[in-house]
Amino acid sequence: xxxxxxxxxxxxxxxxxxxxxxxxxxxxxxxxxxxxxxxxxxxxxxxxxxxxxxxxxxxxxxxxxxxxxxxxxxxxxxxxxxxxxxxxxxxxxxxxxxxxxxxxxxxxxxxxxxxxxxxxxxxxxxxxxxxxxxxxxxxxxxxxxxxxxxxxxxxxxxxxxxxxxxxxxxxxxxxxxxxxxxxxxxxxxxxxxxxxxxxxxxxxxxxxxxxxxxxxxxxxxxxxxxxxxxxxxxxxxxxxxxxxxxxxxxxxxxxxxxxxxxxxxxxxxxxxxxxxxxxxxxxxxxxxxxxxxxxxxxxxxxxxxxxxxxxxxxxxxxxxxxxxxxxxxxxxxxxxxxxxxxxx
Amino acid sequence: xxxxxxxxxxxxxxxxxxxxxxxxxxxxxxxxxxxxxxxxxxxxxxxxxxxxxxxxxxxxxxxxxxxxxxxxxxxxxxxxxxxxxxxxxxxxxxxxxxxxxxxxxxxxxxxxxxxxxxxxxxxxxxxxxxxxxxxxxxxxxxxxxxxxxxxxxxxxxxxxxxxxxxxxxxxxxxxxxxxxxxxxxxxxxxxxxxxxxxxxxxxxxxxxxxxxxxxxxxxxxxxxxxxxxxxxxxxxxxxxxxxxxxxxxxxxxxxxxxxxxxxxxxxxxxxxxxxxxxxxxxxxxxxxxxxxxxxxxxxxxxxxxxxxxxxxxxxxxxxxxxxxxxxxxxxxxxxxxxxxxxxx
DNA sequence: CTTAGCACTCTAGCATGCTAAGTGCTAATC
DNA sequence: GATTAGCACTTAGCATGCTAGAGTGCTAAG
Numbered sequence: 001x002x003x004x005x006x007x008x009x010x011x012x013x014x015x016x017x018x019x020x021x022x023x024x025x026x027x028x029x030x031x032x033x034x035x036x037x038x039x040x041x042x043x044x045x046x047x048x049x050x051x052x053x054x055x056x057x058x059x060x061x062x063x064x065x066x067x068x069x070x071x072x073x074x075x076x077x078x079x080x081x082x083x084x085x086x087x088x089x090x091x092x093x094x095x096x097x098x099x100x101x102x103x104x105x106x107x108x109x110x111x112x113x114x115x116x117x118x119x120x121x122x123x124x125x126x127x128x129x130x131x132x133x134x135x136x137x138x139x140x141x142x143x144x145x146x147x148x149x150x151x152x153x154x155x156x157x158x159x160x161x162x163x164x165x166x167x168x169x170x171x172x173x174x175x176x177x178x179x180x181x182x183x184x185x186x187x188x189x190x191x192x193x194x195x196x197x198x199x200x201x202x203x204x205x206x207x208x209x210x211x212x213x214x215x216x217x218x219x220x221x222x223x224x225x226x227x228x229x230x231x232x233x234x235x236x237x238x239x240x241x242x243x244x245x246x247x248x249x250x251x252x253x254x255x256x257x258x259x260x261x262x263x264x265x266x267x268x269x270x271x272x273x274x275x276x277x278x279x280x281x282x283x284x285x286x287x288x289x290x291x292x293x294x295x296x297x298x299x300x301x302x303x304x305x306x307x308x309x310x311x312x313x314x315x316x317x318x319x320x321x322x323x324x325x326x327x328x329x330x331x332x333x334x335x336x337x338x339x340x341x342x343x344x
Numbered sequence: 345x346x347x348x349x350x351x352x353x354x355x356x357x358x359x360x361x362x363x364x365x366x367x368x369x370x371x372x373x374x375x376x377x378x379x380x381x382x383x384x385x386x387x388x389x390x391x392x393x394x395x396x397x398x399x400x401x402x403x404x405x406x407x408x409x410x411x412x413x414x415x416x417x418x419x420x421x422x423x424x425x426x427x428x429x430x431x432x433x434x435x436x437x438x439x440x441x442x443x444x445x446x447x448x449x450x451x452x453x454x455x456x457x458x459x460x461x462x463x464x465x466x467x468x469x470x471x472x473x474x475x476x477x478x479x480x481x482x483x484x485x486x487x488x489x490x491x492x493x494x495x496x497x498x499x500x501x502x503x504x505x506x507x508x509x510x511x512x513x514x515x516x517x518x519x520x521x522x523x524x525x526x527x528x529x530x531x532x533x534x535x536x537x538x539x540x541x542x543x544x545x546x547x548x549x550x551x552x553x554x555x556x557x558x559x560x561x562x563x564x565x566x567x568x569x570x571x572x573x574x575x576x577x578x579x580x581x582x583x584x585x586x587x588x589x590x591x592x593x594x595x596x597x598x599x600x601x602x603x604x605x606x607x608x609x610x611x612x613x614x615x616x617x618x619x620x621x622x623x624x625x626x627x628x629x630x631x632x633x634x635x636x637x638x639x640x641x642x643x644x645x646x647x648x649x650x651x652x653x654x655x656x657x658x659x660x661x662x663x664x665x666x667x668x669x670x671x672x673x674x675x676x677x678x679x680x681x682x683x684x685x686x687x688x
Numbered sequence: 689c690t691t692a693g694c695a696c697t698c699t700a701g702c703a704t705g706c707t708a709a710g711t712g713c714t715a716a717t718c
Numbered sequence: 719g720a721t722t723a724g725c726a727c728t729t730a731g732c733a734t735g736c737t738a739g740a741g742t743g744c745t746a747a748g
Contacts, residue, residue: 025710040722043711061710061728101507101561140484144500156488162502163445166685217445236598239591247583250594254580341508369741382691387742405697405741 002052007078008033009045010054014066014074018316023063066314068279071291075276075317082322089326092117096334103127103157106338108231110307110331115234117327118320120311122233123263127335129155129303132190132226139178141171151221153190155303159225163217177204177214190226194219228264232257241289241312252286257310267294267308274321279313289313293320297328299335307331346396351422352377353389354398358410358418362660367407410658412623415635419620419661426666433670436461440678447471447501450682452575454651454675459578461671462664464655466577467607471647471679473499476534476570483522485515495565497534499647503569507561521548521558534570538563572608576601585633585656596630601654611638611652618665623657633657637664641672643679651675 002010012033013024026039026046033042046064049055054070057063066074095113100106107126114122133154140148142162150160165174184200185193197215204214235257242249256262266282277292287310294308307328309320346354356377357368370383370390377386390408393399398414401407410418439457444450451470458466477498484492486506494504509518528544529537541559548558579601586593600606610626621636638652651672653664 023710027710038722039710040712040724041720044721047712057711059729061712062730063710099560101505136487138484138486140482140494142482142494142496142502143480144496146496146500146502148494148502148504150484150486150492152486152488152490156490158486158490158492158506160492160504160506161445162504164685216443236595239594242591247586250583251580367741371741383741384691384693384743385689388690391743401742403698405743406699407741 002049002054003045005035005037006045006049008035009042010049010066010070011074011078013049013055013064014070014078015316015318017066018314021314023058023065025063028063068281068313071278071313071317072281075278079318079321081325082319084322084326088117088323089330092327092330096330100338103335103338104229104231106331106334107305108233110327111231111233113233114307114309114324114327115237117323118309118311119234119237119240120309120315120320121235121237121257123230123267123308123310124233125228125230125267125306127155127297127299127303127305128228129301134186134188134190134193134222136186137178137181139174141174147174149217149221151218151225153225157225159221161217161221176206180204181218190222193222227260230260230263232263238310249286256284256286266292266310267306274324276317276321291315291317293317293324295324295328297332297335299332299339302335302339346393346398347389349379349381350389350393352379353386354393354410354414355418355422357393357399357408358414358422359660359662361410362658365658367402367409369407372407412625412657415622415657415661416625419622423662423665425669426663428666428670432461432667433674436671436674440674444682447679447682448573448575450675450678451573451649452577454671455575455577457577458651458653458668458671459581461667462653462655463578463581463584464653464659464664465579465581465601467574467611467652467654468577469572469574469611469650471499471641471643471649472572473645473647478530478532478534478537478566480530481522481525483518485518491518493561493565495562495569497569501569503565505561505565520550524548525562534566537566571604574604574607576607582654593630600628600630610636610654611650618668620661620665635659635661637661637668639668639672641676641679643676643683646679646683 009029012029016024016028016032026042029042030037030039046055049070050057050064053067054073055064056067058065092113096106096109098109100109103126107124111122111124114124134151135154136152138148138150138152140150142148145164145166146162147165148160148162150158152158180200180203181197184203185196188196197218201215235254238253238257239250242253262284266284266287274293274295277294279288279291282290282292289312290310291313292308292310294306296304296306298304307324309315309324311320353373356373360368360372360376370386373386374381374383390399393414394401394408397411398417399408400411402409436457440450440453442453444453447470451468455466455468458468478495479498480496482492482494482496484494486492489508490506491509492504492506494502496502524544524547525541528547529540532540541562545559579598582597582601583594586597600610606628610628610631618637618639621638623632623635626634626636633656634654635657636652636654638650640648640650642648651668653659653668655664
């Protein structure tokens, strides 16, 4: 459908535009492409590309700018991930090389590193195994009417919550409750736990006068546990690409990036290895000027996680895709080493 | 130093300016003040006020704007806190009326409520008692090489941290460590704990090969416990008062509001009941266009906390001071009820 | 001490004109 | 048929100039 030369021009437009950020004119390409062809010819070819919807103009006499279709074609067919230079790889390794005591820390740090490396916003999800089960529930009295509830899931993650128990609740009563829960609920898949919990209320009533408060807390920390946890690094970088001073825009972006539902929507469907969503391909209308590059990573039996970069639509895709690839490798390596260190 | 009439004019300028946000001219005041005096007279008085530094102009022929000195004088001598209407009080009560299981939740929610009530940014600190001691330390094995360390301080607050222990560490060794720590460190004031901890390293070496990792974690959660915790509500509201599109400004503000050191600097020295810091009175240069109203609150033996509002210098002080007063009362009431419910 | 009146100042908004960059089209050339 | 030189045209961005409106300071009279 497109000729070789048209593809070269399209590629050049995208590469130039993603580095300079300015519309690309025919004269610039004439010198740069060294294909021994005049600017007029390039203009003609550009007209074809525009007609087919791969590029557009900001106004009737401006240079050309890639369209969504143009980016899409480029990302799907033309882009070659940049080779990341050895120094940068070293620096990633170094950044990941601390001693971590929790997976969460590694994943959180990853978001930070990725955002610093790219000057974009990074989002990282920790590895998740499907079919998560409730493996144990502890309740630890701490004195002062305080107790801590700790929930352990089958992938080894934990959630905990401290709360106060009313004066009239005795230790025996609590222990009875724990026994009931351990008998009837531990071992179940997380998504069934809540239902089963409600079934056991009548039973609990034998021991606790108002089991509702108890269940609230349990539900709370269960939800935290089942919710996919993610970390965001470099939030402030989003500001760099907002139309000058559009405060409304900034507000929308920020509330977006802080709501877990929205983030999950955003990265949803990323089951391919590396996926690029461009502008309006993301359903959220605040993101028309942004693109998301996401990559899943596998940590053997410990599940699959995801890292993603959110930047402007005109980001240098080849560079970023190269980088996210390398980062994924390094992160996987680090996580495997981590699990190996602590595994039974 | 200033005549009655001059004070009236100063007050009117500030009140108008803090509600309209626009410079105030002499004609406006002529009609508004109904002091049977022409605009020319008001102009003369304004000239005096300007000469004494209480007001200024944005340009040579603009209306008058309060200066730092003007605000200061107003806040110190003229302002009368607005009476908060009953509906609003009700709504505060209602917002605070959920069941909370932790003080932190109440304080965090307070920041949210305050920011929503005012459309400014709210910062809240939970009550702190001086002379905090380490009351207990638990280490709970969770299986999968995971343990949770829980630290309880004498004010009933807790911090916890899950971490993995290397394969070669046995349960007995851990228990021995706990014993040592409980013997030698529990009961000490928090600020002495770290020093004492280092003295015990030789002892620990009997049981654990590399106590350093252990101590790191302990130090970590100890620091979290000693650090004054605060919550920020309505961060996005800061954006409303930034010069149109000054992205650099926004970035500075945001990193400010997320660094606990900066926040502590900000509210530092707020030992008076209600304190107002205006513009450049705050040392941080990003805040020249902002003011901070802070109020301490007392919860009997449970210590003293602080709530604060960060808004533009031209915020309606009388309204905000009235509001923060009422909020403080309601919060104190809520906290007392809370402690009463759970106290032994 | 107060005030009417006036000259002056400054901003905001609008229209105007200019330049640089880039385009589309046509007619001539390879 | 593909390519190109040349030219008329378009647009953003910037500087300039103008006007209306709001506000001031000052002076001279009440």
